[in-house]
Amino acid sequence: MLPAALSNRHIHLSQVDIETLFGKTYDLTKFKDLSQPGQYAAEEKVDLVGPKGTIKGVRVLGPARGKTQVEISLADGFVLGVKPPIRDSGDVAGSPGVKIVGPNGEVEMQEGVIAAARHIHMHTSDAEAFGVVDKQRIKVRTTGERAVIFENVLVRAHETYALEMHIDVDEGNAAALKNGEMVELIID
Known part of the structure; x- marks a missing residue:
């Protein structure tokens, strides 16, 4: 998460x-x-x-x-x-x-x-823990009444990044998502 x-x-x-x-x-x-x-x-x-x-x-x-x-x-x-x-x-x-x-x-x-394309900033140690690499495209699942699965989410891994998924307001509203809510990575 x-x-x-x-x-x-x-x-x-x-x-x-x-x-x-x-x-x-x-x-x-x-x-x-x-x-x-x-x-x-x-x-x-x-x-x-x-x-x-x-x-x-x-x-x-x-x-x-x-x-x-x-x-x-x-x-x-x-x-x-x-x-x-x-x-x-x-x-x-x-x-x-x-x-x-x-x-x-x-x-x-x-x-x-x-x-901006939906993306996840993560420290290189987070990428290693999640089993993903920089520039990989993955899926992310939200929870709640309007839960969705976002596809084509870009991983942006760098030693200066902090862990956080970024989506625009339109996408967040469609999923009834609020800042700070937890989402789940799905790696096929």
Whole structure:
């Protein structure tokens, strides 16, 4: 068993885009730590503007990344008027873009909007204990009235990761899953 977490829409920004949106030499302000070591939710928020609509107040996650990436649900894609592909984090080639609006500027993304593929972060020792390896695809079973089996769950094993499954809010709501609830790995 391992804990699950519902990942709401958020954005990872490059330092260049942070400075465009918030000002030169700007540093993100930590709001709270996330489950993965060194990762945090920032105080800063931005608006996403698509061809059909706007989503206001999208949380920025830190620290700065090498490339800006927006992670939304498929339902958010309808609001914005874009069709985010379901991808592993960092795999943004050929994905749609949106306009990002901050207090001091705007960034017109050409690509970088995805619906993150469901995945499990785990320390390498957890992977060994579960009998799985990095980049393996497995199944995960939830419990309760709306129990489901999630297929094609990516294992992301690294010595700096903490054990947690990440799914987006749409998927979590469909299974009536709450943050911190335990789920079960199924290895075929």
